[in-house]
Amino acid sequence: MLSPNTIAIIKSTVPVLEVHGTAITRRFYQRLFEAYPELLNLFNQANQKQERQQAALANAVYAAALHIDKLETILPTVRHIAHKHRSLGVTADQYAVVGENLLAAMSDVLGEAATEEILQAWAEAYGIIAGVFIEVEAELYRQAEEVEGGWAGHREFKVERKISESEQVTSFYLTPSDGGQLPVFLPGQYISIKLSIPGEKHTHIRQYSLSDAPGKPYYRITVKREDGISGNPAGKVSNYLHRDVKEGDTLLLSAPAGSFTLKAEDSRPIVLISNGIGLTPMLSMLEALAGEGRDREVFFIHATRCHDDHVQYDRVQELLEGGSKLTVCWSYSELNGGMKQSHALQKQIKPGRIDSDWLREFIPSAGASYYFCGSVPFMREVYQALKAFGVSDEDINYEFFGPAGDLTESEAKPSVGTVT
Ligand SMILES: Cc1cc2nc3c(=O)[nH]c(=O)nc-3n(C[C@H](O)[C@H](O)[C@H](O)COP(=O)(O)OP(=O)(O)OC[C@H]3O[C@@H](n4cnc5c(N)ncnc54)[C@H](O)[C@@H]3O)c2cc1C
Ligand code: HEM
DSSP: OOOOOHHHHHHHHHHHHHHHHHHHHHHHHHHHHHGGGGGGGOOOOHHTTHHHOOOHHHHHHHHHTTTTTTHHHHHHHHHHHHHHHHHHTTTTTTHHHHHHHHHHHHHHGGGGSSOHHHHHHHHHHHHHHHHHHHHHHHHHHHHHSSSTTOOSEEEEEEEEEHHHHHHHSEEEEEETTOOOOEEEEEEEEEEEEEEETOSSHHHHHHHHOOOSOOOOSSEEEEOOOOOOOOOOOOOOOHHHHTTTOOOTTTEEEEOOOSSSSOOOOSSOEEEEEEEEGGHHHHHHHHHHHHHTTTTEEEEEEOOOOOOOOGGHHHHHHHHHHHTTSSEEEEEEEEETTTTTOHHHHHHHESOOOOOOHHHHHOSSSSSSSEEEEOOOHHHHHHHHHHHTOOOGGGGGGEESSSSSOOOOOOHHHHHHTOOO
């Protein structure tokens, strides 16, 4: 329990964190990697270079300070982060190392403004916050190991099949090398792959959503090859998987994780919206909903550049023809030559980008649950459109394919329909 005085001191630092939060977390990671270079094996360095992880950590610290007297308010955020930590293999003893460097970074950045009293209060508060994470993660580790077919740490999987889905996207069908059982996962969950790439100093860990329904004798992931654009380097893991990993090779996977999942108890209509590779968790959800044969109304909107880039188009058409209460719309920003011109298809296509007015016409703007995933600008526009319709945050579910960003920020660039 924190004393009222400590709580008051932490709250007094909220405006400072609002301004200097990212400077503190930037300094924190510099210190952390200098003191513990082995942690470069754990953290995604592309997220560091783009400062996405620094921003996500700053937001989390800010939210914790703001709600320090009622941490249960941020429990959904804690659970989201804890799932990621568990899939990465973060351990309880690493919290002390993070705490020590976070406090030192506060002191470095804030200078004399970080008085002994403030640092002491933050040391206490960090202990409480870390305690909440450690407890939630302990439970997630226990569940991952104890569920039927479950495992701790990393398990070796064989690439059973490698199927090209489009010029840039490939699916991998993975089965456990030990021939054992696979745990059932929740549609929307992901696994982490840990790779040692020949010639690279550190291991690389990346998350991939499971793109087929649970209950199959394999896990399927569907990976977009990230080409280097605008002078940035090509994506390390996605290119390695596309180029070097062959059928018969093995990969190390952590057990399924993630809180972006269908809520079993909810029978209201469900709206799924994705763009680009953000399609993958939606595919799993669609397959699961179709498999359950439940009478639940489903609206699915997917935005991609053109028909040639469209992943799993035929499979979704099959689901559509399967008689479930499914309504589908494809949004193509380029209506190009590869597209079949049938009348039925035309009715299903929204040429150009999705906008808020069109969305309001196509989906129920109340009384449903909403799930979306895709590029950050796309997600921002979908989120802001849903909020403008009056949808409450409890009904809005989303997944970032990277450290969480801020969806409430306004975005100057035209963005809906931007493809991941
Ligand atoms: C929960 C979750 C689920 C996901 N599911 C999927 C999925 O189903 N399918 C899928 O394809 N992906 C998915 N992802 C994304 C995936 O984890 C990887 O981030 C993605 O494959 C890119 O990894 P990479 O190693 O190829 O690229 P990285 O090497 O990590 O690079 C990522 C990007 O950063 C840029 N970059 C790298 N270095 C720099 C630099 N120095 N300066 C500026 N830019 C730089 C690269 O150009 C590239 O665009 C998911 C992510 C999460 C968090
Ligand atoms: C209270 C302490 C901590 C907080 C508030 C915190 C917060 C966060 C946040 C906000 C993210 C981004 C998650 C997302 O948006 O998906 C994250 C990811 C991560 N965290 Fe933590 N974390 C803490 C402790 C730790 C510890 C002790 C470790 C282990 C050294 C750790 C390692 C990681 C790693 C490796 C990632 C993924 C980074 C990436 O993908 O770039 N964290 N954490």
